[in-house]
Amino acid sequence: MYRKYAEEAMDIVKTIEADGPRLPGSDEEKAACKKLVSEIDNRLGLKAATESFIYAPEASIGAINKLGWVAALLLIPYYFGAEIIAMVGYIGIMVFVLTQIVVYTGIWDFCFKKAKSTNIITELPPTNGKSDYTVFLGAHYDSSWCWKLAAKNPATAIVKTAYGIFGAIAMIVLSLIAVLNRFDVFDDPWTVSIVTYVLPVAFLPGFFFVSHYLTQDKTEASPGAMDNLSGIALNMMVMKYFKEHPEEMPEGMKLVNIGFAAEESGLKGSLAYVKAHKAEMDKDNTYVLNVDSISDPGYFSAVKADPWQFTKFDRGLIEMIKESIAETGEKVNEIVNPAGGCDSTPFCRAGIKTVTFAAQKPTISDYYHTFNDVSDRLEIDVFEKGFAVILNTIKKIGASRKGMETNAAATEATTETATETVSEVAATEVVEVAETAEKE
Numbered sequence: 001m002y003r004k005y006a007e008e009a010m011d012i013v014k015t016i017e018a019d020g021p022r023l024p025g026s027d028e029e030k031a032a033c034k035k036l037v038s039e040i041d042n043r044l045g046l047k048a049a050t051e052s053f054i055y056a057p058e059a060s061i062g063a064i065n066k067l068g069w070v071a072a073l074l075l076i077p078y079y080f081g082a083e084i085i086a087m088v089g090y091i092g093i094m095v096f097v098l099t100q101i102v103v104y105t106g107i108w109d110f111c112f113k114k115a116k117s118t119n120i121i122t123e124l125p126p127t128n129g130k131s132d133y134t135v136f137l138g139a140h141y142d143s144s145w146c147w148k149l150a151a152k153n154p155a156t157a158i159v160k161t162a163y164g165i166f167g168a169i170a171m172i173v174l175s176l177i178a179v180l181n182r183f184d185v186f187d188d189p190w191t192v193s194i195v196t197y198v199l200p201v202a203f204l205p206g207f208f209f210v211s212h213y214l215t216q217d218k219t220e221a222s223p224g225a226m227d228n229l230s231g232i233a234l235n236m237m238v239m240k241y242f243k244e245h246p247e248e249m250p251e252g253m254k255l256v257n258i259g260f261a262a263e264e265s266g267l268k269g270s271l272a273y274v275k276a277h278k279a280e281m282d283k284d285n286t287y288v289l290n291v292d293s294i295s296d297p298g299y300f301s302a303v304k305a306d307p308w309q310f311t312k313f314d315r316g317l318i319e320m321i322k323e324s325i326a327e328t329g330e331k332v333n334e335i336v337n338p339a340g341g342c343d344s345t346p347f348c349r350a351g352i353k354t355v356t357f358a359a360q361k362p363t364i365s366d367y368y369h370t371f372n373d374v375s376d377r378l379e380i381d382v383f384e385k386g387f388a389v390i391l392n393t394i395k396k397i398g399a400s401r402k403g404m405e406t407n408a409a410a411t412e413a414t415t416e417t418a419t420e421t422v423s424e425v426a427a428t429e430v431v432e433v434a435e436t437a438e439k440e
Contacts, residue, residue: 002391005241006384009233012039013225013375016232021221022143024265025057025115028218029142033118036141036232036259040122044240048122053262053272056112060100060266061214061340062145063112067093068211071168075200078175087175090168097165102308104266104341117142117261119269124239124255132252133285133401135394137238138270138343139231139292140263143224144369145214151370158364164210167203174199214369225375226360227368231291232259234383238390250398260343270343278350287317287397288354290344294386295378296361300325301333303356309341311348316400317355317393324392328385330359338362357393359386 016022016036022029033050040048071093078086099105120141125131149157178196186192215221235257242249249255260269292303302321305312318334325332337356344354359382360368367373 002241002384002387003380005237005387006380008043008240009230009237009383009387010375010378010380012043012233012236013229013378015039016141016229017223017225017375021218021223022141023057023145023216023218023221024062024142024262024268025055025117026218029117029261032141033120033259033261036120040120040236044122044236044243046122046124046239046243048120050118050120051273051276052116052118053268054114054116055262055265055268055272056106056109057115057117057262057265058216059106059109059112060104061264062216063096064101064213065211065215067096068164068207068209068213071164071171071210072204072207074171075204078171078178078200079197083175083178087172087179090171090175093168094172100266104271104309106266106271117269119261119273120259121273122236122239122257124242124249124257126252126254127246127249128251130252131254133287134254134256134281135397136286136288136347137235137255137257137390138260138288138290139235139258140228140260140269140343141224141232142261142264142269143229143373144222144227144264145216146220146222146371147214147369148212148220149209150364150368151366151372154364154366160206160209161213163206164203164208164213165206167206170203171200220371222369222371222373223375224373225378226295226373227293228263228291229375230294230378230383230386234294234387234390235259235291237387238394241387241391242394248395250395250401252401253394253398255394263343267341267343267346270346274346274350274352281350281352283351283353286352287314288344288347288352289317289321289390289393290342290347290354290356291358291386291390292342292356293358293360294382296359297379297382297385298331299333299361300328300330300359300385300389301335301357301362303337303342303344303358304334305336306341306345306348307336308339309345311341311345313344313348313355314353317353317397320393320396320400321355321357321389323396324389327392328388330385335362357386357389 074089262268344356347354
């Protein structure tokens with residue numbers, strides 16, 4: 001039914017993919033932005049606007065491998081008697097991990113080199129010219145650094161990373177013990193000295209694994225066909241569909257498509273957009289449908305939360321996504337984002353109703369954030385079903401709005417009827433009182 005739109009979406013993926021990985025803040029990301037603006041103009045017949053923002057591309061996920069090297073280098077002051085310096089350093093690593101990589105606070109961004117990236121915004125106005133509510137489509141067009149551990153062996157990637165994290169935590173404890181041992185607080189200081197001297201060597205492999213978590217080498221970076229040119233292309237095709245079939249566009253709806261940049265740097269594109277436009281978005285009349293990684297049959301999912309970011313998405317939109325998935329015949333899944341965050345989170349924090357639609361196996365694979373994320377592994381059938389999910393969810397939002405209007409009109413009519421009845425009763429009572437007075 002939607003085959004031609006799925007095929008054109010795949011063509012968009014291949015067109016952008018051909019220019020190589022689009023690391024956040026890179027020249028390739030900037031080139032992709034210009035190319036997508038041109039594609040929107042030529043394929044959709046719409047004019048895209050752009051909004052740029054400044055940020056630190058490698059201040060979050062992009063810093064992980066550097067933390068591994070720092071952890072290893074901190075063993076130098078540790079073994080030269082400066083255990084306090086080592087302890088402070090390992091504590092600093094864990095604080096950075098929690099605040100910048102687990103939770104995207106951005107409080108340490110000032111320590112990193114800055115760059116400029118650009119969001120792409122395309123609008124399709126209501127068919128009747130009157131906007132009652134807005135539906136945002138979102139997807140990110142940047143791609144990720146290569147997660148080398150996953151590319152090499154997905155089965156051991158998490159274990160190796162956890163080994164490095166555990167090593168940093170253990171070194172905080174060992175550093176503290178070594179410092180206390182200088183003050184003869186232990187009964188057997190000689191044994192404690194041996195343990196604190198020998199044990200850190202066991203954590204070196206873990207630090208090495210973290211230092212090889214990812215690479216900044218562009219030649220090994222992810223082409224990002226699944227994550228997330230798939231979402232970019234499908235959202236563009238949904239815009240094209242409604243432009244070609246205005247009779248199917250929900251009445252009173254303005255449709256806005258945003259291609260976010262720098263998602264892989266800690267949601268910087270969506271954070272920048274929400275910061276710039278929060279005052280304009282009416283919480284009661286704004287809906288955000290984020291699309292991220294449409295790839296794997298059997299794993300069509302409504303993403304209900306980003307636990308690492310402490311956000312939960314809108315229950316009504318979650319149910320709409322699930323209904324739309326069921327209508328395609330795909331298995332319906334409701335999941336939380338297993339790690340990191342998605343572009344729904346900044347909108348959720350602003351009080352905007354949002355949900356993320358994904359079709360990606362939620363486990364570590366050799367094609368997630370690696371050089372294997374290429375278009376050759378994507379299927380037209382999956383794109384066609386993904387297109388249907390997005391399109392039908394938008395229509396369901398429209399139907400829910402019409403239902404709200406119908407209920408509001410019915411309530412108003414009931415109120416008016418009740419008011420008229422009360423007025424009639426009051427008038428009757430006045431007449432009866434007047435008649436009684438005349439008789440007396």
